[in-house]
Amino acid sequence: MKFYPTVNVLRNEKKELLKCLNSKNWSSFKGSLKESDYKNVLGLSSLSAGKLKDLEIRFLGGKYVRRLESNVAKQFKVKYCVSSNSATSCLHMALASLNVGPGDEVLVPSMSFNSTATSVLYVNAVPKFVEVKKDTFCIDPVDMKKKITNKTKAIIVVHLGGNSAEMDKILSISKKLKIPVIEDAAQAPGCRFKKKYLGTIGDIGILSLTETKNITSGEGGLLLTNNENYARRSRLVRNHGEGVILENLKKTDYENIIGMNYRLTELQSVIAIEQFARLKKVNMVRKKNSEYLINGLKKFNKILIPQKIENNTEYYPYILKFLWRGNHILNKKTLIKKLNMAGIPFTGGYERMMHENPIFSKMIAYKNGCPYFCSKNKKISKKYGKGTLPISERINKDFIWFKFIHPPNKKIQMDYIISNFKKILGDI
Template sequence: MKKIERVTELEKQYVMEVLDGEFSSKTSYKMVTRLEKEFAKKMHRKYAIAMVNGTATLHMALEAAGVGIGDEVICPPLTMSSSSLCVLQANAIPVFADVDNDTFLITADNIEKKITSKTKAIITVSLYGLSPDMDPIMEIAHKHGLKVIEDDAQCFLAKYKGRLVGTLGDMASFSFQSSKHMTAGEGGIVVTDDDELALKLRRYSGLGYGSIGLEKGRITKDDIQDPNYERHVILGWNYRPTDLVGAVALAQLERLDELVEMRKIAARHFLNAIKGCNWLRAQKVNDTDEHSYWAFCVVLDTNKVNWYEFRKKFMEFGGDGIYSAWKLSYMEPAFKNMNFLGREKLINNKYEYDYNKVKCPIAEYLQPRMLQFKTDYWDEADAMKQAEILKQTIDYFDKR
């Protein structure tokens, strides 16, 4: 029976190194710099640029890709809405493409149907820890001259056709938010192999400082003590993370393999629990791919059992609870009512885009039927107990 700690002495050691430095300019940002170098190496990419969270990373990736006013970005509706809110933050227009019924992921065919002369980029989401079918998506992107940004917030160390997820698009964004495979409470990072994109990511997330470079994430005393120093060469955002975030994330990165493996162990117990049940359907994983199971998700046949009734019985038997899938992004009040802090003028006046008319029928079918089970059990015995409760719940409704 496997058991690990979510936070160990290593995280505490690195945090104390930062605190012992008393945030001196001589020591500050060293942990973030170490994190960036090690994360790039781990993800087999040339560059990694850390930021305050996994929404800022997506926003900066869009800005680096040249997305701006009036441009369209294609993204899936079945995910946490940061994947489309970031498009609005870049003053662009989210365009929603439907997902696959079996994998729950955005597909090349649905993306191609949404491409127009205004399309500038595609955001793919590796939902629950599984990558979309990226080869045909990249082919379409190259054909139309579009940048592809992987949103891998829920997907660490998964594989697509034997290749590491995060190495497939032009850029890939990861999150260190508290529920993710590795965490610093918050934080995020973008990886890329492109020198130009990396420099833009660095400068745009660092207040547009001219002295920031590919390997330099912050300005120095020599810079700011020069009265002729010209700080800002371009508009930028202050999205840089703290060294405390860098310290915790670095320690978690060094432990990432075991952190991911614990979630996969939990998922295997859940998969065993649903074997033989024809009214619960798990996310399809192709033989060539590896799932990293940020969560374990199944689709419920609601003709057999009501969603709320299933959750209630699961919890009565001692289950930790069941999360629903997110409301489809275009069905959220912000989109339906166009509450975009003035950005609606860019959409209404110019393109007359109405999110009340958007239809993604497969996503709309899946979302109210999805049962999402947590996999962040650091003691395998806890995961086994939850899987047994799931099996008990299935047996109850089978016998009813």
């Protein structure tokens, strides 16, 4: 049985890409910024920036970058969309926008991809890891609340696998304490909670366009916000902002903004525009395949437990996640091996949880113990490593994942998986 990868080149992409190639503007960004631009341009909504002439304000990128941002802002019903070369860059831009820095803690669920937490180190703050809920695998608001201190400067929630975190509870806690929330929606483009797109409910949201994700431009990321100040600061970080910071700005305008080159190219933007136009269609196939597969495996649902979807969530899965609780019948490693031998690419969860990663467990990031033991961070209580988050560790130990639910995979692939599970597990 053949399982197909996510990347699939279509006619529109080829046509537009060729136009862009021939235009010879492959990245129209310029790093220079005039005082008048700072005042009048940096805070322009993405819709207004999309209406500028092709090469008018190059600090905000070329026509395809701005068209992408304008389209996504419209599609996701948000004022600002700031693209970059990855979701990781967007996480950094988000934390810098919120002015997170030395002496600050950021709450992060350990169950995620590494950069959700390493991005906190980029701004010299430290992450504090939080447990996830046993059934939804998204951040547990109860543990989150317990871990808030007067040093907590931001909370990152992760909408794992397309499932929504419990946003009502999270926001009721964070709003009361005035702690901003970043939504890492890298794995959840187009998913909604109470009809609002994930990534647009908190203060800042981020999406990923890396090659494994629901839609892709090879690499790429998008930051979403309704806050003008966060949009300005993100746009500065993305494009060498510190190199052009103007003498007479207030300190708070440029504090904690180290300008990078996080710019998305015009070529990638062309692809991303077409991919977003197709998002709904692609997501519907993911939903259909995964529902069919879960239903076909229902017979085993005492030992093969699918991720519980949070109430009020419109869910389009990224990687299908199950807990394998059938070790008394067949251990997880053997099950995966048997499936793989039949040509079915199931895998076994994260290599390790983030809090077990040596960059945290050994507290070694920058030289001289920074940021963990640098001046202001010295007083922060930090506890990392195996055993500190037993719920997340147990879930990861039991995880089995399947990712090929995207088009052009369809019923025939799902039927093949179901029949192989039946063959392997027999009549239990």
